[in-house]
Amino acid sequence: MRVTLADPLALIPGFEETRREQMARYPQTEPGWQPVHTVYVPADRFDATTITAWGGTALDMLRRYVRVKEVNRSSDTFSPISKALHERVTAKLDAEPVEDLRIDFEDGYGFRPGEEEDEHAVRAAEAVATMHVDGTLPRRWGLRVKSFADGDPGRSVRTLDVFLTGVVERAGQLPPGFVATFPKVLMRAYLGQFADCLKALEGGLGLEEGTLRFEMQVEAPRRSGSSTRTWSPGWAAGWPPRTSASSTTPRAAVCRRSSSGSTIPPATTPGTSCRRCSPEPGSSCPTARWPPLPSPTTGTPCRGCGSAT
Known part of the structure; x- marks a missing residue:
C-alpha cells in the first residue's frame, strides 16, 4: 500500500503537549444524564399547566392511535418487546412528559413592545415558581433569550433579569436544573459578554458562582x-x-x-x-x-x- 506522507506525526510536533493540556483541562468522566429532548414553548403561551397539559395530550394520542390490542397482535418475535415498550412509554408520558423545558423569548416569541415582554417574563416566573411547589417543574428548565446578534442585548438581559428575579423572589430560591439558551452566536465576544451578565446576576441574587449556566446555540454556521x-x-x-x-x-x-x-x-x-x-x-x-x-x-x-x- 502506497502513502504520500511517510511520517504524519512528524508534521505535528506539538501534539503530545497539546493533548496533555487537553486532558488536564477536560478530564474524561462518565457521561451524565442528558434529556431526550428539549421542548420550546413561546413565552406568551406558557403557564403552570403547560407541561401537564402536553403530557395529557400525548397520552391521549398514544391511547387513541396505539391500542394495547394492536400491540398484543404483533408478531410472536416482537410481541414481548412491543408490550414492554408500550408500557414504558405510557409510564414515561404519565410521570415525566418533558425532561427539558425552554420558555422561549426568541424565534418562537418574536419582537414585541418592552412592556409586553416584561409582563410575559413576570408571568413565566410566577408559573415556574408554582410548578416548583407543585413538583411539576422539569428536572432541566430555563428560557431562551434574544440573541445579541439582533442588536439589542439590553432587552435580552432585561428579560433574563426580570425572569430570574421573579423566580427567586417567589420560590425563595433558584430551583435546580436552570439553563439559559443563548442563541445565534455569531461573534465569540458575545459569549464572554453574556457570561459577565450572568455573573452579575449571581451576585445580585445571592447565588453561588457558577449557578447560572447557559448553552450556546449556533444556528447559522x-x-x-x-x-x-x-x-x-x-x-x-x-x-x-x-x-x-x-x-x-x-x-x-x-x-x-x-x-x-x-x-x-x-x-x-x-x-x-x-x-x-x-x-x-x-x-x-x-x-x-x-x-x-x-x-x-x-x-x-x-x-x-x-x-x-
Whole structure:
C-alpha cells in the first residue's frame, strides 16, 4: 500500500503537549444524564399547566392511535418487546412528559413592545415558581433569550433579569436544573459578554458562582468551503485574501454575510456595494473591507455578498 506522507506525526510536533493540556483541562468522566429532548414553548403561551397539559395530550394520542390490542397482535418475535415498550412509554408520558423545558423569548416569541415582554417574563416566573411547589417543574428548565446578534442585548438581559428575579423572589430560591439558551452566536465576544451578565446576576441574587449556566446555540454556521467555494483566511483578516503558491490571483471567497454562501468572483471591482449589503449607493459592503467606490456598477456582483447591485 502506497502513502504520500511517510511520517504524519512528524508534521505535528506539538501534539503530545497539546493533548496533555487537553486532558488536564477536560478530564474524561462518565457521561451524565442528558434529556431526550428539549421542548420550546413561546413565552406568551406558557403557564403552570403547560407541561401537564402536553403530557395529557400525548397520552391521549398514544391511547387513541396505539391500542394495547394492536400491540398484543404483533408478531410472536416482537410481541414481548412491543408490550414492554408500550408500557414504558405510557409510564414515561404519565410521570415525566418533558425532561427539558425552554420558555422561549426568541424565534418562537418574536419582537414585541418592552412592556409586553416584561409582563410575559413576570408571568413565566410566577408559573415556574408554582410548578416548583407543585413538583411539576422539569428536572432541566430555563428560557431562551434574544440573541445579541439582533442588536439589542439590553432587552435580552432585561428579560433574563426580570425572569430570574421573579423566580427567586417567589420560590425563595433558584430551583435546580436552570439553563439559559443563548442563541445565534455569531461573534465569540458575545459569549464572554453574556457570561459577565450572568455573573452579575449571581451576585445580585445571592447565588453561588457558577449557578447560572447557559448553552450556546449556533444556528447559522458560516460555510467553510466546498469543491466550488473556497474560504480564504485572508478574507477574515482583511484584504488581500490568501493566494495560492502558484498564482497571485486571489481565490474566490465565500461571503460572510450571505446565508446562501455566495462565491465572490475574484474579478469583481473592489468596493462595489449592493442594495442587499448597504442601502447607500457607493458605500462598501460591511463585510468587504474595501474602500467604497463613488458609483457601483449595475449588475456587478458585490465583493461582500455576491449578489448583483
